[in-house]
Amino acid sequence: MTDLSNEMFKTIDPERRGTTSEEVISQLREMIHRGDLRPGDRLPPERDLAKMLGVSRPTLRAGIRSLAAVGVLQSRQGAGTFVVKADGPPSLDSSPLRLMASLHGFTSAEMFEARQALEMAVAGLAAERATGDQMATMAEEVAGMFASLDDPEQFLVHDVRFHQTVAAASGNRILTSLMNMVATILFDTRIKTVKRATDLKESAEMHRHVYRAIREHDPEAARHAMSAHLSKAQKAWEAETPEADGPDSNNSEGNGAGLAP
Amino acid sequence: MTDLSNEMFKTIDPERRGTTSEEVISQLREMIHRGDLRPGDRLPPERDLAKMLGVSRPTLRAGIRSLAAVGVLQSRQGAGTFVVKADGPPSLDSSPLRLMASLHGFTSAEMFEARQALEMAVAGLAAERATGDQMATMAEEVAGMFASLDDPEQFLVHDVRFHQTVAAASGNRILTSLMNMVATILFDTRIKTVKRATDLKESAEMHRHVYRAIREHDPEAARHAMSAHLSKAQKAWEAETPEADGPDSNNSEGNGAGLAP
DNA sequence: CTTGTTAAATGGTTAGACCTTTGAGACTCG
């Protein structure tokens, strides 16, 4: 943990541009940008930090809350406020996108298309860069799919893990995050679709094609295989979902996309 | 504006799952999902809304602030709190991604790559779907680039508008938003690069190739032209930026991506 | 009818107090 006790905090008041709490946000962001606050660090107690910044506690809390909302900070009652730990694939919160989907009336076709574009991109990159370990993991997940053709829920677990492994193999954490963001929103939909298990065998087969293309380091083939897979998945979903236009599921507060390391 | 005065608000207290303010967030989100709150609507005054929901004003404000942080609500002192207007291209706030970049030490190579993947995708879709008007706009912007070969700043304006037009022509607002999110972060970098105007003519030429491919409804050509353009741009940037690894610019609070309708 | 003034409405901020959860040190018992 970094040493936070000394005088790294500037008081706020001088000619502040916007509101006080905005200034607090800027201060905290700057600390993070500068590296004074590193992932996993604990912030000083609110009471102390408020005094250091020269603002009241509610105002400080407003700033903290804003940063918590975008997934940068995390507060635990009784424990403290922490800079979010950066282990595993960094994940952007998908609730903003979800809200925007409601607000603008995004169609699920758009969502599928966006996911397809992102998955194609990562598949292509994965074909260029996947390590042996990652390819082995992919192979295992494909095998897992074939092994759970009669267990849709288990199948979906392997499915998700396969896609996340491909994303990780792309070596691009930004694309991975964006992909997860979109995929998370479609997840609730998928879990319903997959339960009415139509063509799990065909789906597993298509995943295997993707895997093979990646193993052969053939980006174009990987992109095409992934594209074909997702087009098929979308068609299956559309066939089973007569009219429902927007995948307008409900709450589920936190950032999803759990399930795989 | 929707009628908000009647009894659409449920009180909070019964067996709340998480914290009170989280419950407030859920309530507000649900109103938006249900369509009780539509883009542009004004929320009831905080004091009233707090009473309706059965929480104190600070707690309500905490919830509002969280939703404001992700770009769903917007408060203006003296005026009120509004559901963000959904005109033009919906834009996700890029500050979360920016923070995450600092937190995880994203390289600018990753950013460029992500942008390239997204731009290729939208270019391909635009080639399939661009309307006559949109293609006309693209042509105008390309012409504008050629007309401002000696004015780097003006050139950049046309550059940005061209890319946003292509994104709009893709017909996929999600990909457009994601692209803007990434592009916004790279913008500060670009404005510096373009000022040292190296190959504006060549750049304009490459934009013209993209335009032509779109006009010919040739997705593959559009993807390739866009890819070539961005690869070139990245190389130019790398050549002029010796060591700087992360495009770690500073504040700029609001969501950027302005400049073009 | 225009314009300047004023007052009400509304979000922003502060202060201080109390509650709930957490986590670690102290304590007791085996």
Place this chain on the structure above:
DNA sequence: CGAGTCTCAAAGGTCTAACCATTTAACAAG
């Protein structure tokens, strides 16, 4: 002496009550 339990300080979560700053619109004067 060790393991389990207890207690309590620390920290975030919430509330009340007030005051400040800004915006909006009504209203009066010209």
